[in-house]
Amino acid sequence: MRVLCCVKRVPITGGKMVLTDDAQAIQTRHLGFTISPHEECGVEEAVRIVEAHAVEAHSGEVVALTLGPGEAEEQLRECMALGADRAIHLVSDEEWDAQATAGAIVEAIRSEEPFDLIVFGNESADAGNFQVGIRVAYALGLPVVTGLKGLTIAGGRARCEQEVPAGRDVYDVPLPAVVTVKEGLNLPRYPSVPAKLRANRKPVDAKPVNRPPAKLEKLRLVVPEGQGKQAEVLGRGADAAPAVVEVMQKLGVA
Amino acid sequence: MSVLLFLADGAELSLQAVTLAHSLGGEVRAVEIDGPYAPSAWAAALIDAAEGSDIVGPGSDRGNEVLAHVAARLDLPFAANVTDVRGDEVTRIRWGGTLLEDARIHAQTKLLTAAPFAFAPGARPDVVETLRPELGDSVRVVERVEPDTGGKVSLADAKVVVSGGRGVGSAEGFAILEELAELLEGAVGCSRVVTSAGWRPHTDQVGQTGTKVSPDLYIACGISGATQHIAGCKGAKALLAINDDPEATIFAHADYAVIGNLHEVVPAITAELRKVRAT
Numbered sequence: 001m002r003v004l005c006c007v008k009r010v011p012i013t014g015g016k017m018v019l020t021d022d023a024q025a026i027q028t029r030h031l032g033f034t035i036s037p038h039e040e041c042g043v044e045e046a047v048r049i050v051e052a053h054a055v056e057a058h059s060g061e062v063v064a065l066t067l068g069p070g071e072a073e074e075q076l077r078e079c080m081a082l083g084a085d086r087a088i089h090l091v092s093d094e095e096w097d098a099q100a101t102a103g104a105i106v107e108a109i110r111s112e113e114p115f116d117l118i119v120f121g122n123e124s125a126d127a128g129n130f131q132v133g134i135r136v137a138y139a140l141g142l143p144v145v146t147g148l149k150g151l152t153i154a155g156g157r158a159r160c161e162q163e164v165p166a167g168r169d170v171y172d173v174p175l176p177a178v179v180t181v182k183e184g185l186n187l188p189r190y191p192s193v194p195a196k197l198r199a200n201r202k203p204v205d206a207k208p209v210n211r212p213p214a215k216l217e218k219l220r221l222v223v224p225e226g227q228g229k230q231a232e233v234l235g236r237g238a239d240a241a242p243a244v245v246e247v248m249q250k251l252g253v254a
Numbered sequence: 255m256s257v258l259l260f261l262a263d264g265a266e267l268s269l270q271a272v273t274l275a276h277s278l279g280g281e282v283r284a285v286e287i288d289g290p291y292a293p294s295a296w297a298a299a300l301i302d303a304a305e306g307s308d309i310v311g312p313g314s315d316r317g318n319e320v321l322a323h324v325a326a327r328l329d330l331p332f333a334a335n336v337t338d339v340r341g342d343e344v345t346r347i348r349w350g351g352t353l354l355e356d357a358r359i360h361a362q363t364k365l366l367t368a369a370p371f372a373f374a375p376g377a378r379p380d381v382v383e384t385l386r387p388e389l390g391d392s393v394r395v396v397e398r399v400e401p402d403t404g405g406k407v408s409l410a411d412a413k414v415v416v417s418g419g420r421g422v423g424s425a426e427g428f429a430i431l432e433e434l435a436e437l438l439e440g441a442v443g444c445s446r447v448v449t450s451a452g453w454r455p456h457t458d459q460v461g462q463t464g465t466k467v468s469p470d471l472y473i474a475c476g477i478s479g480a481t482q483h484i485a486g487c488k489g490a491k492a493l494l495a496i497n498d499d500p501e502a503t504i505f506a507h508a509d510y511a512v513i514g515n516l517h518e519v520v521p522a523i524t525a526e527l528r529k530v531r532a533t
């Protein structure tokens with residue numbers, strides 16, 4: 001099995017969204033970075049699948065791919081600490097729209113040996129466009145199932161469980177296929193120290209890419225109103241209980 | 255320019271999409287799709303029906319998925335979860351709604367979904383056409399698995415959610431939250447720190463990558479108030495935060511605050527509630 005996982009570097013925004021002066025980005029001077037929990041589950045799942053099929057297939061590989069700034073190598077190393085074997089880094093400092101992102105990923109995939117499975121997060125943590133994986137599937141002529149909370153690979157097919165309000169919808173598609181996954185698919189491992197050290201020695205194939213003009217062009221970011229309410233303090237410690245129950249009665253939930 | 259309105263699953267979100275469709279100004283034609291869910295085939299049917307007009311759908315999982323298939327087939331931009339449209343400019347949500355983006359669409363045809371709860375619901379159109387797509391060998395749902403809820407109220411539907419974060423300290427620590435939730439006929443929720451630690455299953459997680467809840471009362475116990483958590487509970491009618499740090503960000507999102515140790519406050523609320531009910 002050869003599995004590709006596509007991930008995106010995003011800031012860990014903490015309690016408050018603060019923008020740069022030109023409103024083009026989140027102020028990240030004091031922030032750490034990560035990949036989305038969806039994508040982390042995607043990498044974990046890929047590693048488990050390849051491990052499970054290693055005996056019968058005699059070979060297998062998990063490749064992590066990102067389109068992002070030079071610093072995004074940090075996130076590729078995180079993926080390799082989770083167990084990915086190598087990484088592809090499409091380097092660009094600019095923010096790409098979903099169509100352009102999909103185009104660049106498709107080109108990168110075409111220059112590789114074919115993958116059995118291509119894994120995306122259901123939506124990126126920051127832009128939330130809900131479409132890159134689907135566009136890549138169409139460009140490559142592959143089936144796609146989104147929002148997976150369950151995945152079983154057997155006999156050259158993928159049984160995919162998609163979360164819906166009433167439960168789970170099941171799809172059964174032949175490989176190769178594209179899937180997009182959600183957090184909850186599995187509980188990702190905490191990388192061990194040796195795994196992190198090994199990740200530092202795994203290869204990253206970095207190549208610069210040029211952004212085409214955006215079809216959905218970001219003009220500016222805006223922080224919505226409603227951050228900064230004045231809460232009514234009902235009290236301190238256990239003494240606040242009567243006031244809390246009064247509020248519950250007022251809200252009609254007591 | 256006319257607008258094709260796709261009434262997908264979720265009556266509430268679809269009616270909000272009605273309002274977005276009318277805000278574009280053209281004549282609105284509403285369609286529903288009959289048959290097993292098959293996003294690729296459904297998208298092809300919408301494209302046929304639209305004959306080049308704009309397509310608007312709800313910001314539900316299916317609405318966003320089918321519109322993304324439409325966009326991929328037509329190689330057009332797709333603006334998911336918009337809150338406002340002004341000519342070729344849209345406002346759309348990022349980060350689960352805790353940040354907004356103004357963006358320009360560079361295309362003749364607009365493909366849009368309505369961000370959940372950004373629009374007042376419109377009236378269901380008098381005329382709704384039913385499309386019956388040709389499925390061929392397209393990817394489709396082959397089975398529905400219903401979860402075993404054990405008769406408990408689901409997190410998404412609960413009127414009260416008692417939610418715990420890192421401050422709860424352990425899986426066992428949730429017993430006092432369970433007890434209060436049961437008394438209020440509500441559900442227990444949690445933050446991502448809790449699911450990552452394995453104290454609760456991910457089905458209990460509230461937030462951007464968990465469940466989005468809209469109860470009458472959300473009680474956040476030992477939760478700091480990270481934007482990704484708020485993304486899941488900002489639909490609550492009232493938010494009560496219990497936290498021992500008076501500077502915690504959660505208080506900036508709360509209607510009511512109790513400053514203190516949740517391990518003392520939560521049992522005291524439960525006891526008080528029992529006392530009041532007994533009299």
Ligand SMILES: Cc1cc2nc3c(=O)[nH]c(=O)nc-3n(C[C@H](O)[C@H](O)[C@H](O)COP(=O)(O)OP(=O)(O)OC[C@H]3O[C@@H](n4cnc5c(N)ncnc54)[C@H](O)[C@@H]3O)c2cc1C
Pocket residue numbers: 010011012013014034035036037125418419420421422444445446447448459460461462463464465475476477478479480481482483486496497498499502514515516517
């Ligand atoms: C892309 C992305 C997606 C994410 N999605 C989600 C998501 O869906 N849901 C989610 O929850 N998080 C999500 N997160 C994680 C989020 O950023 C925070 O890390 C997380 O919400 C913090 O959880 P917490 O509030 O329980 O822990 P902390 O931030 O550690 O806060 C613990 C709080 O408990 C208080 N406390 C401690 N002890 C006590 C006590 N005895 N009594 C009272 N108060 C006490 C402390 O004062 C503190 O405020 C996401 C992050 C990213 C980057």
